[in-house]
Amino acid sequence: MNINKFIYIKLIIILLFSSNILFASDTKLIKQNWSFKGVTGKFDRSSLQRGYQVYTEVCASCHSMNLLSYRNLGEKGGPEFSLDQVKAIAANFEITDGPNSDGEMFTRPGRPSDKFVSPYPNVQASMAANGGAYPPDMSVLVKARKGGSDYIYSLLVGYEDPPSGFKLDDGVYYNKYMDGNQIKMSNPLSDGLVSYSDGTNATESQMAKDVTHFLTWAAEPHLENRHKTGWRVIIFLIILTLLVYFSMKKVWSRIDSEK
Amino acid sequence: MSEHHYTPSSKFGKWFNDRLPLLTLGDHLASYPTPKNLNYWWTFGGILTFCLVTQIVTGLVLAMHYVAHADMAFDSVEHIMRNVNYGWLIRYIHSNGASMFFLAVYIHIFRALFYGSYKSPREIIWILGMLIYLLMMATAFMGYVLPWGQMSFWGATVITNLFSAIPLVGESIVTWLWGGYAVDNPTLTRFFSLHYLFPFIILGLVVLHIWALHVPGNNNPVGIDIKKPSKDTVPFHPYITIKDLFALLIFLIIFSGFVFFSPNVLGHSDNYIQANPMVTPKHIVPEWYLLPFYAILRSVPDKLGGVVLLFASIFILMALPWLDRSKVRSAIFRPIYKQFFWLLVLDVLVLGYVGAMPAEGLYLLIARVSTAYYFLHFLVILPVLSSFEKTEPLPLSISAPVLTGNSNEYK
Ligand code: HEM
Numbered sequence: 001m002n003i004n005k006f007i008y009i010k011l012i013i014i015l016l017f018s019s020n021i022l023f024a025s026d027t028k029l030i031k032q033n034w035s036f037k038g039v040t041g042k043f044d045r046s047s048l049q050r051g052y053q054v055y056t057e058v059c060a061s062c063h064s065m066n067l068l069s070y071r072n073l074g075e076k077g078g079p080e081f082s083l084d085q086v087k088a089i090a091a092n093f094e095i096t097d098g099p100n101s102d103g104e105m106f107t108r109p110g111r112p113s114d115k116f117v118s119p120y121p122n123v124q125a126s127m128a129a130n131g132g133a134y135p136p137d138m139s140v141l142v143k144a145r146k147g148g149s150d151y152i153y154s155l156l157v158g159y160e161d162p163p164s165g166f167k168l169d170d171g172v173y174y175n176k177y178m179d180g181n182q183i184k185m186s187n188p189l190s191d192g193l194v195s196y197s198d199g200t201n202a203t204e205s206q207m208a209k210d211v212t213h214f215l216t217w218a219a220e221p222h223l224e225n226r227h228k229t230g231w232r233v234i235i236f237l238i239i240l241t242l243l244v245y246f247s248m249k250k251v252w253s254r255i256d257s258e259k
Numbered sequence: 260m261s262e263h264h265y266t267p268s269s270k271f272g273k274w275f276n277d278r279l280p281l282l283t284l285g286d287h288l289a290s291y292p293t294p295k296n297l298n299y300w301w302t303f304g305g306i307l308t309f310c311l312v313t314q315i316v317t318g319l320v321l322a323m324h325y326v327a328h329a330d331m332a333f334d335s336v337e338h339i340m341r342n343v344n345y346g347w348l349i350r351y352i353h354s355n356g357a358s359m360f361f362l363a364v365y366i367h368i369f370r371a372l373f374y375g376s377y378k379s380p381r382e383i384i385w386i387l388g389m390l391i392y393l394l395m396m397a398t399a400f401m402g403y404v405l406p407w408g409q410m411s412f413w414g415a416t417v418i419t420n421l422f423s424a425i426p427l428v429g430e431s432i433v434t435w436l437w438g439g440y441a442v443d444n445p446t447l448t449r450f451f452s453l454h455y456l457f458p459f460i461i462l463g464l465v466v467l468h469i470w471a472l473h474v475p476g477n478n479n480p481v482g483i484d485i486k487k488p489s490k491d492t493v494p495f496h497p498y499i500t501i502k503d504l505f506a507l508l509i510f511l512i513i514f515s516g517f518v519f520f521s522p523n524v525l526g527h528s529d530n531y532i533q534a535n536p537m538v539t540p541k542h543i544v545p546e547w548y549l550l551p552f553y554a555i556l557r558s559v560p561d562k563l564g565g566v567v568l569l570f571a572s573i574f575i576l577m578a579l580p581w582l583d584r585s586k587v588r589s590a591i592f593r594p595i596y597k598q599f600f601w602l603l604v605l606d607v608l609v610l611g612y613v614g615a616m617p618a619e620g621l622y623l624l625i626a627r628v629s630t631a632y633y634f635l636h637f638l639v640i641l642p643v644l645s646s647f648e649k650t651e652p653l654p655l656s657i658s659a660p661v662l663t664g665n666s667n668e669y670k
Pocket of ligand 1: 311314315316317318319320321322325336350353354357360395398399400402403404405406454455457458459461526
């Protein structure tokens with residue numbers, strides 16, 4: 001029996017070890033101490049709000065976010081803008097609606113129930129405007145990349161001069177973290193690009209952090225509720241397990257005492 | 260079935276039971292004599308039943324909001340995640356539930372291998388179990404296609420393309436499966452239809468599986484035949500029900516850990532990119548629970564050969580009761596088999612690991628060696644072992660070894 005246990009432990013170690021190999025990437029990502037990480041993780045409201053500002057002032061000129069509506073910005077667990085703020089944000093956008101009773105399309109100011117307005121009418125248009133590269137929709141981008149938030153952050157601060165001898169085509173940039181080190185997005189961030197309304201100093205890495213925070217929420221808008229519910233469920237299960245354990249001991253004591 | 264006759268105490272109960280003996284069935288299930296030495300590896304049957312019901316219930320709710328159309332499937336799953344009340348919970352239970360289901364079924368199968376539960380008189384139980392396992396793989400494979408992400412699409416393309424290896428009719432079969440000349444909307448809608456149907460067939464097979472089990476009764480850790488009912492057995496209720504419940508709760512705690520705290524670790528990030536027939540992902544990998552078979556498939560340079568080995572690796576398991584002819588069931592009394600059992604476990608884990616790696620260089624070599632060993636285990640080692648192995652003496656009854664004082668060994 002001891003030998004089996006030994007083999008068993010070895011197997012588990014091999015498994016753990018191999019899962020490390022599985023998920024290790026070639027270039028080490030910059031790890032951040034994200035507030036949403038871990039089993040009690042929560043979003044940082046002000047970072048989310050700043051991140052939305054970066055998204056809408058910078059990234060939104062190329063990247064769509066089709067799965068989000070303006071109302072989401074005011075929902076619990078998100079940036080939690082006030083209702084008036086959400087209405088004002090939405091009203092900044094022009095929405096094509098219709099047809100009206102005359103059969104005509106018309107434009108009107110946005111409402112909280114509207115979806116985020118896309119910068120381009122379709123994927124082809126976005127590619128045509130970006131040298132043939134599609135700026136991916138950002139709604140679930142964080143979950144669509146290995147490494148998640150750390151990857152997005154690393155990518156945003158990972159622009160460098162290419163090593164000598166590395167040939168780059170026109171309109172292609174060198175990035176340490178991009179697959180193949182070539183990306184068709186120029187560095188979107190630079191110090192002071194936005195002026196934060198809360199007075200935070202808009203350094204490149206601060207903006208990268210904030211926009212990544214925002215994108216993480218966008219990809220997983222119920223994360224806070226998930227963590228909170230998770231604790232309740234697990235504590236409930238543990239208590240129930242203990243009760244059942246003691247009942248089981250009681251029930252089985254009749255049999256165990258027979259031998 | 261137990262021999263005693265059951266009479267309901269109430270008048271109505273008796274009237275009803277004379278017409279439909281449901282109460283007799285209930286009494287049979289509650290008093291079903293079960294070996295008293297079953298360990299926790301025996302709790303996975305109940306856990307599996309729970310998993311099936313969970314998949315069906317969460318799947319029903321998902322199906323109320325899901326749209327099986329190539330242009331809308333991806334967004335409809337995200338709609339469930341974002342806008343449906345607790346939709347994220349339902350979907351994460353369903354997607355992680357599939358993994359937990361397979362985790363449980365693998366433990367359940369290896370339990371049977373260790374304790375020789377597939378041997379006479381339980382061959383039919385074993386074969387029914389294998390059919391359930393096959394249908395589970397088909398169901399999970401088709402379910403994985405439904406969110407219509409990149410892995411959904413390319414996984415479906417790779418797996419369905421396997422059938423093109425069949426000589427002469429292969430290509431036509433693939434076109435027929437797809438409902439066109441590529442994986443597309445018709446493929447998605449039929450996969451949804453079948454994904455909805457198969458779990459109910461599985462449910463039917465589970466009923467047969469348990470029915471067949473209730474004829475000879477449970478095997479047990481020492482693997483000997485026992486008299487039922489006797490002092491070696493306990494009635495199913497409350498002894499086994501409470502033990503199964505306890506194990507299920509532990510299982511649920513682990514399950515919840517995945518659902519609430521890392522719901523996406525078992526999935527692939529590419530599946531959050533909508534399917535795009537123009538872009539092939541760098542590595543196309545199936546879900547973790549299919550990896551050992553994927554490794555076997557890719558270890559053969561020839562496509563047809565790979566497909567043949569893939570199916571052989573599953574069907575060989577069905578023949579297991581006739582490949583292992585040792586009269587002794589439990590590995591506890593088979594010192595050599597016991598070592599080979601653990602080697603097989605290791606082999607399958609290695610296969611799973613290389614299945615996730617690119618099929619080249621050292622990985623390919625390891626995959627080939629492990630594939631060869633897999634077949635060697637079932638086709639050569641087991642039959643030979645059945646005639647050569649010196650087994651240890653069996654106890655006369657379950658209570659006997661306990662009396663000799665080594666109680667730990669048998670618990
Ligand atoms: C044997 C039981 C079942 C297994 C193993 C299973 C497995 C799966 C898997 C692996 C997925 C993909 C999860 C993902 O990545 O999103 C899925 C999706 C889905 N399943 Fe099932 N399933 C089962 C039963 C059912 C049943 C009975 C229904 C319907 C009544 C159902 C409806 C759905 C729907 C609508 C989806 C797409 C939504 C989604 O992807 O989350 N499933 N299933």
